[in-house]
Amino acid sequence: MKRNPRDTAESTRRITRRGLILGAAQLGFAGVLGLRMRHMQVDQADEFRLLAEENRVNIRLLPPARGRIFDREGRVIAENEPTYRITVVREDAGDVEQVIARLSSLVELDEDELNRALAEMNRSAPFLPITVADRVSWEAISRVAVNAPALPGVTPEVGLSRFYPQHETFAHVVGYVGPVSENDLARYEDPEPVLRIPRFQIGKVGVERKYEEQLRGKAGAKRVEVNAVGRVMRELDRREGEPGADVQLTLDSALQEYCKARLGQESASVVVMDVEKGDILAIASSPSYDPNKFVRGISVADYGVLRDNNHRPLASKTVQDAYPPGSTFKMVTALAALEAGLMTPGDTHYCPGYLKVGTRRFHCWKRGGHGWVDLAQSLRESCDVYYYELALKVGIENIAAMGRRMGLGQTPDVPMSAVTAGLMPDKDWKRRERGAEWLIGDSVNASIGQGFVLTSPLQQAIMTARIATGRAITPRLVKTVDGVETPAPQAESLGINENHLRQVRRAMFEVCNDRRGTGYRSRIVTEEFRMAGKSGTSQVRNRVVRNEDVPWEERDHALFVNFAPYDNPRIAVSVVVEHGGGGSSAAAPINRDVTLQALYGGTPPLEAYPSAARSRIESQQERLERERRERQSDARSRA
Structure with a gap:
């Protein structure tokens, strides 16, 4: 059948139009592909060259x-x-x-x-x-x-x-x-x-x-x-x-190094605080360890030596350990009684060497007794019976409340590890933790810092700073971060009668400066730097034998706290010597030496010490200086 010429022409036009559209589409696609290839091969050539098969x-x-x-x-x-x-x-x-x-x-x-x-x-x-x-x-x-x-x-x-x-x-x-x-x-x-x-x-x-x-x-x-x-x-x-x-x-390297050297091989600790701002100037535990060994990966042998040492070099004793404060706690009991209006500084109690409560005798450290004593004499000579009597009047609730005002039983806010809150017990605590009622004997023990009471060396320094100033001093360890000052906490008044604080401070002054004081042999002679302090001895175990006759780990802990100068307090110092025996014999000399080092800003003159001790102190200073030079030489060689 012969096609109509008109139909043939129409079909030709349609095919031509479709061919043009298809060709244009192909040409457009080829153009886009060409542009993309140019972009990848020219503009992104370096990047794709790096991502080639042989590179990454x-x-x-x-x-x-x-x-x-x-x-x-x-x-x-x-x-x-x-x-x-x-x-x-x-x-x-x-x-x-x-x-x-x-x-x-x-x-x-x-x-x-x-x-x-x-x-x-x-x-x-x-x-x-x-x-x-x-x-x-x-x-x-x-x-x-x-x-x-x-x-x-x-x-x-x-x-x-x-x-x-x-x-x-x-x-x-x-x-x-x-x-x-x-x-x-x-x-x-x-x-x-x-x-x-x-x-x-x-x-x-x-x-x-x-x-x-x-x-x-x-x-x-x-x-x-x-x-x-x-x-x-x-x-x-x-x-x-x-x-x-x-x-x-806030630490002072020179003072910190001296504290460490002065503690020597003792299992001991020392804290030095500025009583105005609360800055911690030194906080040292002995013995110590080299932290560089941990950075590099300490060996099993080296770690075993530290772990098995009975002086516990890995423990930060200043904040981690808590000890019965012993007689250094007596200021708290005295202030509790004064603030409660249950005694006056002139009130006296008779000490025959013990106090009988029920069927039990609570002994004074002086077996023959102190006789009639008032507040000043009780602190100066550390009569225990005087505070037993106060405990019966005041009660544990008042004593515990005063302890907390002094910073005890609370965790100090310092950026160190395993900081303890210690323990300031009361009736609720014993009922909650021990499932038993509080006994009169518990109050008697607590009055002289024994029994359940526990404090850390840092807490003892805080307590002493608060007694010295009458303000709620809190510790500060970090001075600046990235050059920005860390504000010192505002120390508000403790709200304690200033006359009561003055009486306690004066008694602490007599501890160090009266011939009958327990700290007299470790006094500071320099008039403007004389200190006020208190010794303490805390029992590790109940016993009647002398410290010298028992193993080291069963001996009493020795404590001493002070603030100085007495007339214008600048620093508070606390020292604990584990199993050191008596506070006045083991802790007080260290406390006095650290105090003088801090106040003088370096080695103090021999004239600051009692004349009878100057020869020994001179030898000690020479030894410490010699050891300091040896440590510096050793540090340079290890570096």
């Missing part, structure tokens, strides 16, 4: 520089030192065992550290660098760098590690850092990525832990180009992190 771009976190820690005069307590280390990325290494074997032929690897690194490698992401050797020499780093092509995934690095230049002196205060553990990560709901970097150092105890957020800083990042065998070809870009904030403490 890695993004690596840059740990921030940790903030430093200084004393009140700007002397460094904790700093960062550059160290060389060798890391391995499992993903890039391929056959890890073979790579480690090659590395071992170039660098001496510690077996324990290597096993720890391999275990860390197995539980970490394959792209994270794992440190297999830390604090290696420059020669070792050079050998690794030269042999890099044969060591895929191995990278020599320069990093920062924590260092404590004064070693043992501030260990219990500043603490130390160590690698992040699972327990550390559990403290955070959403841990920062930097915390997952293996061997990243984080504060473990002390100020290092309490101020971890401020000291840590913010991580940076870098992009590096690596080839197919994992070797870093070049660094593409870098964003530096934010260094951590510097922290300045």
Whole structure:
């Protein structure tokens, strides 16, 4: 059938139109494809070249520089030192065992550290660098760098590690850092990525832990180009992190070092507080330990020596341990009675050497008794029976309330680890914790700081500062953070009758400056620096034998507290010597020496000491100075 010419023309036009549309679409698609290809091949050429099959771009976190820690005069307590280390990325290494074997032929690897690194490698992401050797020499780093092509995934690095230049002196205060553990990560709901970097150092105890957020800083990042065998070809870009904030403490390095040296090998502690602002000038526990060993990874042998030492060098005795305060608590009982209006300073009680309560005798330390004594004599000569009598009148509720006003039974707000609240017991406490009723004998024991009463050396310094000023002094350990002053807490009045405080202070003055005072032999002779204090002896076990006749760990604790100068108080000092025996014989001399060192700002003149003690003090000062020079020399060699 012959087609109509008109239909043929129409069909031709339709086909032509469709062909044009299809051709235009094809041409448009080709144009878009061409433009995209140009963009990828020209504009993005560098980026895709880096992502070629034989290359990769890695993004690596840059740990921030940790903030430093200084004393009140700007002397460094904790700093960062550059160290060389060798890391391995499992993903890039391929056959890890073979790579480690090659590395071992170039660098001496510690077996324990290597096993720890391999275990860390197995539980970490394959792209994270794992440190297999830390604090290696420059020669070792050079050998690794030269042999890099044969060591895929191995990278020599320069990093920062924590260092404590004064070693043992501030260990219990500043603490130390160590690698992040699972327990550390559990403290955070959403841990920062930097915390997952293996061997990243984080504060473990002390100020290092309490101020971890401020000291840590913010991580940076870098992009590096690596080839197919994992070797870093070049660094593409870098964003530096934010260094951590510097922290300045209220401590005085020179005084802290002296306190540590003066305590010697005793199991003891000392706290020195500024009574105006509450600044802690020194807070030392003895014996101590070198925190640098923990930073580098302490050996099992070294840790065993610290753990098994019966003087407990790992314990921060100033805040962590609580002791019966003994007779240093008598000021609290006296103030409770005075404030309750149940006695006057002139009231007397007869001390025959004991007080009989029911069928039990509570003995005074002086078996023959003190006779008739008033407030001043009871504190000066530390008569126990006087306070037994007061306890029967005042009751434990009044005594406990006064103890809390003095800062006892409450946790001091200081950034140290395991800070104890001590114990200021009352009837409710015994009923709640012991399931028993309070007895009269409990009050009698509590009146002289025995029984259930427990205080830390820091709490004793706070108590003494409050007696000296009549204000609610609270301790301050951190002076500035990142240069911003940490305000000293406002110390409000305790609301205690000033005349009552004056009577107690005067009695404490007689303790140190009256010939019959228990602290007279450890007095300060210099008129403007004379101190007021109180000795204490707290029983470890009930017994009747002498301290010298029992094992060391069963002997009484020795305590002494003071404030000075008496006429214009500047500092409060507390000393506890574990199992030292009598407070006046073991703790008072240390207390006096530390007080003079603080007041003079250095070695005091011999004229400040009683004449009978000057020869011994001169020898002691020479010995301490000689030991100080030896420690400095040893510290330089260890550094």
